[in-house]
Amino acid sequence: xxxxxxxxxxxxxxxxxxxxxxxxxxxxxxxxxxxxxxxxxxxxxxxxxxxxxxxxxxxxxxxxxxxxxxxxxxxxxxxxxxxxxxxxxxxxxxxxxxxxxxxxxxxxxxxxxxxxxxxxxxxxxxxxxxxxxxxxxxxxxxxxxxxxxxxxxxxxxxxxxxxxxxxxxxxxxxxxxxxxxxxxxxxxxxxxxxxxxxxxxxxxxxxxxxxxxxxxxxxxxxxxxxxxxxxxxxxxxxxxxxxxxxxxxxxxxxxxxxxxxxxxxxxxxxxxxxxxxxxxxxxxxxxxxxxxxxxxxxxxxxxxxxxxxxxxxxxxxxxxxxxxxxxxxxxxxxxxxxxxxxxxxxxxxxxxxxxxxxxxxxxxxxxxxxxxxxxxxxxxxxxxxxxx
Amino acid sequence: xxxxxxxxxxxxxxxxxxxxxxxxxxxxxxxxxxxxxxxxxxxxxxxxxxxxxxxxxxxxxxxxxxxxxxxxxxxxxxxxxxxxxxxxxxxxxxxxxxxxxxxxxxxxxxxxxxxxxxxxxxxxxxxxxxxxxxxxxxxxxxxxxxxxxxxxxxxxxxxxxxxxxxxxxxxxxxxxxxxxxxxxxxxxxxxxxxxxxxxxxxxxxxxxxxxxxxxxxxxxxxxxxxxxxxxxxxxxxxxxxxxxxxxxxxxxxxxxxxxxxxxxxxxxxxxxxxxxxxxxxxxxxxxxxxxxxxxxxxxxxxxxxxxxxxxxxxxxxxxxxxxxxxxxxxxxxxxxxxxxx
Amino acid sequence: xxxxxxxxxxxxxxxxxxxxxxxxxxxxxxxxxxxxxxxxxxxxxxxxxxxxxxxxxxxxxxxxxxxxxxxxxxxxxxxxxxxxxxxxxxxxxxxxxxxxxxxxxxxxxxxxxxxxxxxxxxxxxxxxxxxxxxxxxxxxxxxx
Numbered sequence: 001x002x003x004x005x006x007x008x009x010x011x012x013x014x015x016x017x018x019x020x021x022x023x024x025x026x027x028x029x030x031x032x033x034x035x036x037x038x039x040x041x042x043x044x045x046x047x048x049x050x051x052x053x054x055x056x057x058x059x060x061x062x063x064x065x066x067x068x069x070x071x072x073x074x075x076x077x078x079x080x081x082x083x084x085x086x087x088x089x090x091x092x093x094x095x096x097x098x099x100x101x102x103x104x105x106x107x108x109x110x111x112x113x114x115x116x117x118x119x120x121x122x123x124x125x126x127x128x129x130x131x132x133x134x135x136x137x138x139x140x141x142x143x144x145x146x147x148x149x150x151x152x153x154x155x156x157x158x159x160x161x162x163x164x165x166x167x168x169x170x171x172x173x174x175x176x177x178x179x180x181x182x183x184x185x186x187x188x189x190x191x192x193x194x195x196x197x198x199x200x201x202x203x204x205x206x207x208x209x210x211x212x213x214x215x216x217x218x219x220x221x222x223x224x225x226x227x228x229x230x231x232x233x234x235x236x237x238x239x240x241x242x243x244x245x246x247x248x249x250x251x252x253x254x255x256x257x258x259x260x261x262x263x264x265x266x267x268x269x270x271x272x273x274x275x276x277x278x279x280x281x282x283x284x285x286x287x288x289x290x291x292x293x294x295x296x297x298x299x300x301x302x303x304x305x306x307x308x309x310x311x312x313x314x315x316x317x318x319x320x321x322x323x324x325x326x327x328x329x330x331x332x333x334x335x336x337x338x339x340x341x342x343x344x345x346x347x348x349x350x351x352x353x354x355x356x357x358x359x360x361x362x363x364x365x366x367x368x369x370x371x372x373x374x375x376x377x378x379x380x381x382x383x384x385x386x387x388x
Numbered sequence: 389x390x391x392x393x394x395x396x397x398x399x400x401x402x403x404x405x406x407x408x409x410x411x412x413x414x415x416x417x418x419x420x421x422x423x424x425x426x427x428x429x430x431x432x433x434x435x436x437x438x439x440x441x442x443x444x445x446x447x448x449x450x451x452x453x454x455x456x457x458x459x460x461x462x463x464x465x466x467x468x469x470x471x472x473x474x475x476x477x478x479x480x481x482x483x484x485x486x487x488x489x490x491x492x493x494x495x496x497x498x499x500x501x502x503x504x505x506x507x508x509x510x511x512x513x514x515x516x517x518x519x520x521x522x523x524x525x526x527x528x529x530x531x532x533x534x535x536x537x538x539x540x541x542x543x544x545x546x547x548x549x550x551x552x553x554x555x556x557x558x559x560x561x562x563x564x565x566x567x568x569x570x571x572x573x574x575x576x577x578x579x580x581x582x583x584x585x586x587x588x589x590x591x592x593x594x595x596x597x598x599x600x601x602x603x604x605x606x607x608x609x610x611x612x613x614x615x616x617x618x619x620x621x622x623x624x625x626x627x628x629x630x631x632x633x634x635x636x637x638x639x640x641x642x643x644x645x646x647x648x649x650x651x652x653x654x655x656x657x658x659x660x661x662x663x664x665x666x667x668x669x670x671x672x673x674x675x676x677x678x679x680x681x682x683x684x685x686x687x688x689x690x691x692x693x694x695x696x697x698x699x700x701x702x703x704x705x706x707x708x709x710x711x712x713x714x715x716x717x718x719x720x721x722x723x724x725x726x727x728x729x
Numbered sequence: 730x731x732x733x734x735x736x737x738x739x740x741x742x743x744x745x746x747x748x749x750x751x752x753x754x755x756x757x758x759x760x761x762x763x764x765x766x767x768x769x770x771x772x773x774x775x776x777x778x779x780x781x782x783x784x785x786x787x788x789x790x791x792x793x794x795x796x797x798x799x800x801x802x803x804x805x806x807x808x809x810x811x812x813x814x815x816x817x818x819x820x821x822x823x824x825x826x827x828x829x830x831x832x833x834x835x836x837x838x839x840x841x842x843x844x845x846x847x848x849x850x851x852x853x854x855x856x857x858x859x860x861x862x863x864x865x866x867x868x869x870x871x872x873x
Contacts, residue, residue, distance in 0.1 A: 722808065
């Protein structure tokens with residue numbers, strides 16, 4: 001297996017893009033990644049492309065790859081649509097990594113795009129439910145908010161996690177989102193606001209749930225041996241890991257941990273020959289605040305059950321033991337389903353290069369970053385470790 | 389007749405609305421319904437029927453796989469076409485090689501279904517039959533019927549073995565009287581043209597001749613009976629009719645369900661009969677007489693041969709006691725009147 | 730579009746209406762709902778049917794408020810506001826997810842004994858989709 005490096009990343013702002021479709025969004029992220037690769041990188045060097053999208057709205061469900069080709073001028077090369085719900089582009093990135101690492105190609109593109117905000121509420125609800133266990137969980141009257149609420153209740157019951165600690169995650173992520181020009185929600189909130197917000201699925205309240213977003217992200221990977229031809233600051237992909245779990249939460253053994261995440265993390269750490277304590281910063285999948293607390297534990301940043309304490313002690317703020325979601329996370333940065341995974345790669349790459357937008361979001365001495373991307377309620381998960 | 393009642397079960401939904409709520413909103417209310425039961429948003433004649441039937445099976449210690457026929461009756465079946473009995477049979481886990489029958493269109497259908505099911509067993513077509521009477525009729529909130537309409541279900545298992553209540557005789561009357569209570573095809577609401585005393589006279593005459601008819605067949609008189617079950621009709625009318633027949637109020641009060649449950653359509657008769665049988669002692673004689681406007685009546689003479697087993701918590705009195713009051717706004721939301729069905 | 734067709738729904742009617750589970754012929758484990766493989770031993774599911782009692786305990790639950798319901802339940806949410814959903818650990822072993830009914834959210838707690846009840850779940854394709862919900866136990870177990 002060869003070593004792989006990222007040479008350029010791009011991302012649209014996540015949020016509302018009234019005048020842009022999924023293809024147009026991706027074209028912009030792609031363009032930014034090309035420019036970021038510097039030294040006059042020629043897009044014709046890209047030999048393989050893996051693009052993640054759920055296809056919310058069903059506009060171009062089939063042959064989405066062709067739409068991507070049309071939008072980017074990449075028509076002609078092999079392009080593959082990758083779908084694993086909210087982990088789509090994380091898995092697309094993994095596929096691109098494997099393509100380069102295996103020697104099949106020298107340069108590959110990974111990316112993702114999603115258009116969620118042009119659907120009427122009814123249709124959007126349908127699409128938000130396609131990635132869960134439709135036949136039983138959904139017909140019991142639940143969306144993902146309900147499923148994660150059940151996890152939160154068990155976590156509280158088994159470990160004494162406090163509801164307030166859930167809201168603390170939201171406060172942190174909103175604080176960083178406020179300083180991220182690429183974030184959807186750029187406004188800090190107080191703990192009181194979060195605690196008093198409307199209940200969605202007890203114990204999760206309004207601010208415990210991520211928004212729906214439009215957005216796209218792109219990353220160009222290449223054989224590490226040639227990376228310096230294109231950029232002064234390539235970022236190495238040191239480890240990748242992925243896993244799956246039962247589709248329906250009620251059929252899993254433990255509701256307080258995502259087995260797919262722990263498995264993916266273990267593989268990535270093993271490949272990178274690293275431990276959780278080596279990580280400088282992480283972008284984790286906080287679709288709901290409880291997901292971030294569980295991620296602290298699943299990724300090994302603290303012991304099982306201690307996730308609530310970690311946030312309460314401020315250890316996941318910049319300056320703490322392990323800064324998590326300095327981008328604002330899914331909570332504040334946004335969650336265009338297909339784009340989120342590579343959006344995390346974008347943030348980590350920027351951080352490792354010392355180039356986070358707004359210096360107060362820059363994690364000092366960032367050397368090793370971890371991206372954690374989950375599909376749905378944990379049926380799929382993928383973890384990448386990047387380093388300089 | 390060989391076939392008799394092996395067991396009974398009832399179900400009354402937990403939601404209730406008081407007469408005072410109607411008084412508050414409309415300025416008037418039914419004279420005789422103090423409070424009535426309301427099927428919740430996720431209940432209907434089928435779901436209530438399943439509950440009552442489950443109770444009957446449990447009470448009689450009969451397994452659903454031993455049932456050879458299921459007779460369902462209601463004036464508010466969720467489907468006008470697509471059998472409702474088949475849904476209930478499937479929900480109970482009955483076998484697939486059984487007879488399923490829907491009997492609808494009148495408040496007298498409860499007794500008609502019981503008699504038909506008894507015929508099924510008596511003819512030798514099967515050993516055990518299950519009768520499920522379940523109803524939650526609806527009417528125009530601006531009309532005079534609506535405030536009396538309640539919701540309930542009752543189920544009876546009939547067979548030739550382990551018979552606890554003997555079915556001695558029956559008598560039926562046809563009465564083509566018009567306008568008292570009807571619902572045209574395609575309409576959701578049952579209605580009446582309110583001919584007051586005319587309809588009262590018809591009801592009195594029909595019930596009187598039907599009850600007399602069954603007693604005459606057995607050469608009996610009112611003194612030979614401990615209870616006359618008149619089900620869901622107005623207690624005032626019930627009192628008049630029964631006095632004419634020679635039954636004092638003490639003999640009919642147990643068999644009335646309408647003051648606390650309301651008018652439960654086709655389920656009223658069997659609900660009231662189950663209530664009476666729950667406390668009937670061995671040797672007691674009961675007449676159950678249904679009434680259907682524009683239909684007629686069935687009168688059935690029964691004798692308690694053994695105590696009818698009732699599981700604690702699932703008796704008529706238990707269901708009556710387990711209640712939660714709702715206000716009128718909640719009532720019309722749940723009954724989907726606001727949403728127009 | 731995450732729509733459950735009539736044939737798909739109908740295949741699971743014995744499970745949805747009457748809690749008829751599968752007892753694996755290889756290892757004896759009880760599966761509900763029925764998957765392609767036994768939940769325990771993983772073999773392709775060859776089974777004997779077993780009707781479950783409908784009794785169980787709440788493993789966890791939540792209350793679905795505004796914004797939390799799938800479109801099939803929007804009408805219900807408009808009608809009754811919030812509704813509780815629970816994962817119930819059935820006496821015979823499997824965990825199942827279903828709505829709670831005949832109760833208030835405040836009365837629920839982890840470990841509460843519950844029993845199944847047949848109710849209307851939702852409407853689609855013009856047909857009423859019936860199924861099972863759970864409610865706090867009302868009759869004692871000994872008399873079942």
